[in-house]
Amino acid sequence: MSAPSSAPPLRLTGVTVRYGTRLALHDVNLTVRPGEFIALAGPNGSGKTTLLRVVLGFLTPEEGAVELFGRPVGSLSTLERARSVAWVPQGENPRDDVRLLEYVLYGRFPYHGPLDAETPADRAIAWRVLGEVGLADRAEDGILSLSGGERQRAILARALAQTTPLLLLDEPTSHLDIGHQLDLLSRVRSLAVDSQVTVVAALHDLNLAARFADRIVVLSRGRRVADGPPSSVISEELLARVWGVVADLRRDPRTGAPYLLPHHLVPPGPSVPGELLGKGPVHVVGGGGSGAPYLRALSEAGYRVTAGALHLLDSDLETAESLGALSAVEVPFAPIGDEVRARLRGLLEAATAIVVAPFPVGPSNLPNLEEVARRLGRTPILLIRRPAGIEWDFADGRARALEENLRQGGAREVAGAAEMLAALAAAPVATAPQ
Amino acid sequence: MGLVGAAVVLVALSSLLGTVTVPPRIVFQILLHQVSGGAFFPDQCAGTSVAPRLCGAYVAIIWQLYVPEILLALIVGAALGISGGALQGVFRNPLADPFLLGISSGGTIGAAIIYVYRIQEAQADLFLPLFAFVGSVGTGLLILAIARGRFSSVETLLLTGVALANLLSAVLSLILLYNPAGSEQVTFWLLGGLGLATWQVDGIACGAVLILATALTLHGRELNLIQLGHDVAQSAGVDARRVRLRVILLASLTTAIAVAFTGIIGFVGLVSPHIVRRLWGSDYRVVLPGAAAVGAIFLLAARDANYVLFPGSLLPIGIFTAFAGVPFFLYLLYRQRYASTMGVA
Numbered sequence: 131m132s133a134p135s136s137a138p139p140l141r142l143t144g145v146t147v148r149y150g151t152r153l154a155l156h157d158v159n160l161t162v163r164p165g166e167f168i169a170l171a172g173p174n175g176s177g178k179t180t181l182l183r184v185v186l187g188f189l190t191p192e193e194g195a196v197e198l199f200g201r202p203v204g205s206l207s208t209l210e211r212a213r214s215v216a217w218v219p220q221g222e223n224p225r226d227d228v229r230l231l232e233y234v235l236y237g238r239f240p241y242h243g244p245l246d247a248e249t250p251a252d253r254a255i256a257w258r259v260l261g262e263v264g265l266a267d268r269a270e271d272g273i274l275s276l277s278g279g280e281r282q283r284a285i286l287a288r289a290l291a292q293t294t295p296l297l298l299l300d301e302p303t304s305h306l307d308i309g310h311q312l313d314l315l316s317r318v319r320s321l322a323v324d325s326q327v328t329v330v331a332a333l334h335d336l337n338l339a340a341r342f343a344d345r346i347v348v349l350s351r352g353r354r355v356a357d358g359p360p361s362s363v364i365s366e367e368l369l370a371r372v373w374g375v376v377a378d379l380r381r382d383p384r385t386g387a388p389y390l391l392p393h394h395l396v397p398p399g400p401s402v403p404g405e406l407l408g409k410g411p412v413h414v415v416g417g418g419g420s421g422a423p424y425l426r427a428l429s430e431a432g433y434r435v436t437a438g439a440l441h442l443l444d445s446d447l448e449t450a451e452s453l454g455a456l457s458a459v460e461v462p463f464a465p466i467g468d469e470v471r472a473r474l475r476g477l478l479e480a481a482t483a484i485v486v487a488p489f490p491v492g493p494s495n496l497p498n499l500e501e502v503a504r505r506l507g508r509t510p511i512l513l514i515r516r517p518a519g520i521e522w523d524f525a526d527g528r529a530r531a532l533e534e535n536l537r538q539g540g541a542r543e544v545a546g547a548a549e550m551l552a553a554l555a556a557a558p559v560a561t562a563p564q
Numbered sequence: 565m566g567l568v569g570a571a572v573v574l575v576a577l578s579s580l581l582g583t584v585t586v587p588p589r590i591v592f593q594i595l596l597h598q599v600s601g602g603a604f605f606p607d608q609c610a611g612t613s614v615a616p617r618l619c620g621a622y623v624a625i626i627w628q629l630y631v632p633e634i635l636l637a638l639i640v641g642a643a644l645g646i647s648g649g650a651l652q653g654v655f656r657n658p659l660a661d662p663f664l665l666g667i668s669s670g671g672t673i674g675a676a677i678i679y680v681y682r683i684q685e686a687q688a689d690l691f692l693p694l695f696a697f698v699g700s701v702g703t704g705l706l707i708l709a710i711a712r713g714r715f716s717s718v719e720t721l722l723l724t725g726v727a728l729a730n731l732l733s734a735v736l737s738l739i740l741l742y743n744p745a746g747s748e749q750v751t752f753w754l755l756g757g758l759g760l761a762t763w764q765v766d767g768i769a770c771g772a773v774l775i776l777a778t779a780l781t782l783h784g785r786e787l788n789l790i791q792l793g794h795d796v797a798q799s800a801g802v803d804a805r806r807v808r809l810r811v812i813l814l815a816s817l818t819t820a821i822a823v824a825f826t827g828i829i830g831f832v833g834l835v836s837p838h839i840v841r842r843l844w845g846s847d848y849r850v851v852l853p854g855a856a857a858v859g860a861i862f863l864l865a866a867r868d869a870n871y872v873l874f875p876g877s878l879l880p881i882g883i884f885t886a887f888a889g890v891p892f893f894l895y896l897l898y899r900q901r902y903a904s905t906m907g908v909a
Contacts, residue, residue: 186799212801222792225656226846236789240801244782292800 137200139164139296139328140185145194147180147352154180155191156352162330164295167322169339170332172349173373178332181349182298185330186217198296212240216289218299221282227272230265230284231256237291259290263317279310286314290321297322299331303338311335315342336373337389340364341382348372364388367411367434370454410434412554413477414450415498416487417441422449424485424514427547429453433554436481439466439474439498446487465494474501483554484509486536488516491529499532503539511541512550567857571638578634578864579626581871583878586622590614594626628763636761636769636825637867637881638860641832643773643822645859648833649840649851650780650815653787654808655718658896662819662833664722665812666729670703671696671823673732675753676739680746693760693768693824700820703728708812721812755880756829758867769825776818777856783811784849791846829882831889832859832866838896862888 140162147155155177162168170178183189184196187203196203198214206214216237224233234256235248242248260266263283268276276284282302289297299318303311315331319342322329333339339346340360348356348363350372356363369377369390377390410433414421417440426449428435437450438458450457458474460466466474474497478484484502491499502511513536516522523529537543544550579591586594590612596604609619647662655664674695707728711721740747786807789797797804822829840854866884870877 183795186795188795188798208798208803209801212799215799217796217799219793219796222796225791226841228788228846232847236785236792237800239785239789242785244785288800 137197138162139199140330141195141197141200142181142184143195143197145181145184145191145196147177147184147189147191153352155184155349157194158349158352158354160347160354160357162296162328164328165322165326167319167329167342167344168331169343169346170330170349171334171336171339171346173334175351176349176372177352178334178349179300180352182217182300182330182332185298186215187211209240212292212294214294215296215298216292216294218282218286218289218297218302220301221305222285224273227274229269230271230273230276231260231269233273233284234260234269234287234291237288240292255293256287256291259287262290262321263287279306279313282306282310282314283317286318295326296328296330299329301332301334303333303335311338318342336364336369340387340389341385361386361388364390366390366456367436367454370456371434374454376451410483411436411477411481412483412485413437413481414485414487415439415489415502416446417444417489417495417498419445420489421446421485421487423547424487424550425449425453425455427551428485428554429455431551436477438477439470439495441495463494466497471497471501474498475504478502478505478509481509484511485550486511486513486533486541488514488522490522490524492524496525496528496532499529499536503532503535506536506539506541511536512553513537513541513543514550515543515545571860574861574864575631575634575638578868579630581868582625582630582633583871583876584625585875586626587612587614590619590622591626594623595631598627598631629761632761632763632766633758633867634864635766636758637864639766639769639773640758640822640826640829641836641860641863642777642856643769643818643859644829644833645836645855645857645862646777646780646852647815647818647822648835648859649837649848649855650783650787650811650818651833652837653848653851654790654811654815655722656791657718658838659834661830662815662822663828663830664725665704665707665816666725666732667700667704667816667819668823668828669729669732669736670706671700671820672750672754672828673736673739674699675827676736676746676750679749679753680739680743682746690764690768693765696827697820697824700823701817703732704813704816704820708809752880753827755882756827756885757878757880757882758826759878760825765825769821772821773818776814776821777853780811780814780818781849781852783807783814784847784852787811787848787852791848826881829863829885831885831893832862835889835892835896836862838892 138161142158142160145155145158146153158181170181172178180189184191185203190204198206198211203211235252238248238252238255257266260269263286265280265283265287268280273281273284282305303314306314315338318329318331321327343360345358346360346363347354348368355372356368364379366377366379369375374395375392376394377392379388379390381388412428412433413436414425416437421437422445425435425437435450435453435455436457437446437455439460440447440457441460441462443462447457447459456477458470458477460470478501484505486502505511513533542553544553576592576595579595580588590609593605593610594608597608608623614622644662648660651660651662651664652658675692678692678695707721707725711724740750786802789800789802790804790807794804836859837851837855839858840851844850844854863885866881866888869884870879870881
């Protein structure tokens with residue numbers, strides 16, 4: 131490379147791309163360090179492919195700059211660019227039955243003039259990459275005789291034959307079964323480590339991304355909404371917000387990588403704010419529909435919300451899920467168990483403020499107030515004033531005692547949603563430490 | 565080397581066939597005499613009982629008529645073959661042929677003007693090719709210019725060609741309606757023929773086709789990558805847009821040369837690349853020169869078939885290429901494996 135080795139393989143600064151009136155990428159900044167394996171994650175239409183196409187020079191951004199190894203991508207000739215970045219598409223539809231070895235040699239194009247023949251060195255490179263993708267024994271076969279998994283590895287081999295320091299992959303596993311997905315990405319991973327190749331792979335499977343990437347960059351509606359190592363990026367909230375899927379976060383006991391077990395779609399709600407890096411989260415304790423107005427008010431004001439513990443079928447739970455909120459959930463009519471209690475504790479600890487809705491309290495949901503009380507002095511707590519004359523303590527006075535305890539300990543009582551929002555805005559801790 | 569040998573044998577054997585049948589021994593003696601610059605057979609009819617006057621006529625027929633005709637068949641066949649191969653590659657469509665872009669309709673207008681207004685009789689023989697060439701290239705450039713803004717879309721380009729071809733054919737009908745005298749010649753021209761062949765014509769056509777075919781062949785590597793898709797080619801270092809424009813221009817010029825001297829000869833450009841792919845594989849570094857070789861032999865065979873089937877008369881050569889090409893083309897179209905692997909983009 132003629133560029134100084136200190137320059138990052140890839141840097142995007144304020145990149146905006148528009149297709150007609152639709153924003154495909156919005157003010158995206160990204161710096162890729164040498165040797166990193168970056169997964170670009172995000173749902174369909176989030177801008178992953180667009181970002182790769184911008185890097186390849188297929189699209190010129192409306193605003194912003196794209197640099198490859200310190201040089202603006204627009205200033206590189208097609209050949210220069212092909213010597214610094216290679217591309218593995220989702221798949222190819224070859225029309226002609228070319229021998230695999232010849233096909234891989236196509237990747238040597240940027241190193242030859244029109245009259246040059248392939249040199250022994252080119253052939254050596256082709257054989258080496260065929261070995262790396264595990265297809266050396268198929269070298270003499272026609273590419274149309276390869277299976278889907280083999281064909282994808284053949285495409286990878288062709289891109290590797292370009293011997294570029296940067297490799298882009300666009301959903302390389304989308305047509306593959308789970309075994310071939312793992313196989314392909316493991317090979318890319320070990321190539322990245324062994325050959326010091328920087329890899330940027332668009333992957334819509336978050337679990338694969340978490341397993342193989344050093345760093346996950348999440349795009350949503352053309353914006354970069356999360357960026358970091360898998361353990362800090364992958365969360366249930368991310369999946370709910372960006373993918374609209376309710377899921378459980380687990381940790382792979384062998385690899386330590388986080389993974390998500392998707393359950394069901396977030397029900398389409400009145401508004402799911404797109405900003406993941408918004409204010410909050412604010413946790414709402416409620417039940418029986420008492421929490422819904424506050425959840426909505428918070429969400430509309432730009433706060434991320436969490437809720438619980440709630441029983442399944444509770445209307446507050448529906449509201450929470452429609453807003454993409456994470457919740458601690460117990461089965462109907464059962465007392466809140468230890469597992470749910472632990473989850474509630476986690477949500478409360480993550481919250482920047484806690485709102486206690488005027489919910490009826492019985493023995494089964496009393497642990498809600500007990501857990502809130504544990505946060506006294508650590509998290510600001512807002513109590514929504516209860517309407518007078520309506521009985522709400524069905525736990526033999528223990529609920530009243532706990533609420534009095536909260537009030538004594540510094541919890542603030544507010545009259546309604548507006549006062550709640552005002553109180554949160556005034557509190558300096560209302561913005562999440564990012 | 566074998567190819568050159570085969571070509572020499574083909575030329576020699578083809579010289580036996582023509583409107584007038586010349587005794588084989590005299591044909592070979594004339595050929596050897598001419599090729600050796602007069603060293604062999606100083607008397608070209610030696611050893612035969614042919615009168616000197618008739619012998620002179622035989623020499624003129626073989627060397628001034630048949631050989632230029634044969635060479636023109638080879639040159640034009642090569643031009644159509646390579647042009648078809650290049651366009652099939654650049655459009656990634658096995659049904660592409662050299663007349664795809666409506667170039668032929670412009671050439672026909674150019675030729676019709678010559679025939680209808682009898683310009684040729686007063687002027688040199690090269691006016692017809694010149695008009696046809698200008699008509700072809702002009703049409704090609706017009707289509708490219710119209711479609712240029714949306715050049716990324718192949719469909720736009722093809723449909724522009726179709727639209728313009730229809731318009732030009734209406735213009736042609738109008739010209740012929742008011743000048744019925746030229747219509748027979750135009751009909752002949754529309755089926756193609758080798759009637760214009762002279763050494764001068766061969767020289768011009770050969771020079772031009774050699775240059776253009778060489779330039780096209782140099783794009784073989786790029787066409788290989790373009791088969792994998794525009795984006796893949798682009799990512800591997802091929803400036804796909806520019807290569808496509810350049811190959812279309814070169815192929816169109818090559819076709820225009822063929823059209824200028826022989827009219828519209830169908831199926832050579834369509835079928836030859838397919839034969840090459842079946843024989844020698846799909847590498848465009850082979851397909852392009854291969855299609856030129858196969859096209860040359862195909863067209864020469866069509867000329868010979870004419871004289872074998874209809875001794876003594878030179879019919880439009882397009883009739884024979886169609887009779888040979890259409891069945892083969894249908895065979896390609898309906899063969900299952902080909903249909904699925906080549907696809908019709």
